[in-house]
Amino acid sequence: xxxxxxxxxxxxxxxxxxxxxxxxxxxxxxxxxxxxxxxxxxxxxxxxxxxxxxxxxxxxxxxxxxxxxxxxxxxxxxxxxxxxxxxxxxxxxxxxxxxxxxxxxxxxxxxxxxxxx
Amino acid sequence: xxxxxxxxxxxxxxxxxxxxxxxxxxxxxxxxxxxxxxxxxxxxxxxxxxxxxxxxxxxxxxxxxxxxxxxxxxxxxxxxxxxxxxxxxxxxxxxxxxxxxxxxxxxxxxxxxxxxx
Numbered sequence: 001x002x003x004x005x006x007x008x009x010x011x012x013x014x015x016x017x018x019x020x021x022x023x024x025x026x027x028x029x030x031x032x033x034x035x036x037x038x039x040x041x042x043x044x045x046x047x048x049x050x051x052x053x054x055x056x057x058x059x060x061x062x063x064x065x066x067x068x069x070x071x072x073x074x075x076x077x078x079x080x081x082x083x084x085x086x087x088x089x090x091x092x093x094x095x096x097x098x099x100x101x102x103x104x105x106x107x108x109x110x111x112x113x114x115x116x117x
Numbered sequence: 118x119x120x121x122x123x124x125x126x127x128x129x130x131x132x133x134x135x136x137x138x139x140x141x142x143x144x145x146x147x148x149x150x151x152x153x154x155x156x157x158x159x160x161x162x163x164x165x166x167x168x169x170x171x172x173x174x175x176x177x178x179x180x181x182x183x184x185x186x187x188x189x190x191x192x193x194x195x196x197x198x199x200x201x202x203x204x205x206x207x208x209x210x211x212x213x214x215x216x217x218x219x220x221x222x223x224x225x226x227x228x229x230x231x232x233x234x
Contacts, residue, residue, distance in 0.1 A: 043227060043230070044226070047225075105162055106162070110158075
């Protein structure tokens, strides 16, 4: 079974609008971390935001926020006020376990976001 | 501060050859992970090394091997190359710790694009 599902292969958004990228995950481990990364065409993975399974509040980092619904096992990324530079692939990823030892990040298939002027 | 560096940036090999990819982590990071990203897919975990010991291994054949040096840099070796090994190989470094978002973040290098002909 897929551990990370991103059901939107591609998304379009108008510049300055908000957009939500979906991510659902599957784990039986009570301790896990969820991450979003941005990958521009250059190929480098850029960390955007992190949510721990025990975090009480949704994570926010500037224009990025994570809509964490633990019971539904979803961790959607919300980008507010989209900019042309936001056009890229976006990956949701999960780390199972409370720490980084034997780290095994699982990435989803990604969503390609295109911001329209 | 320098980020994660990888060399070479591009590489072309023929089937059956062997290749060595190199990675230098961020200063102070003792954990290095390797990922393979085939075009159009999310990265797949290959190895994690911490303090020169293998801490995790993904579902890759024994043709793939890695090591970590005393300065925490790392090499990924792939023997008997196949056409399917063509991919972007990403290296990520992190500190190792519990719970805090900053300690869980992986920093990725720009990747090595390997083409097998």
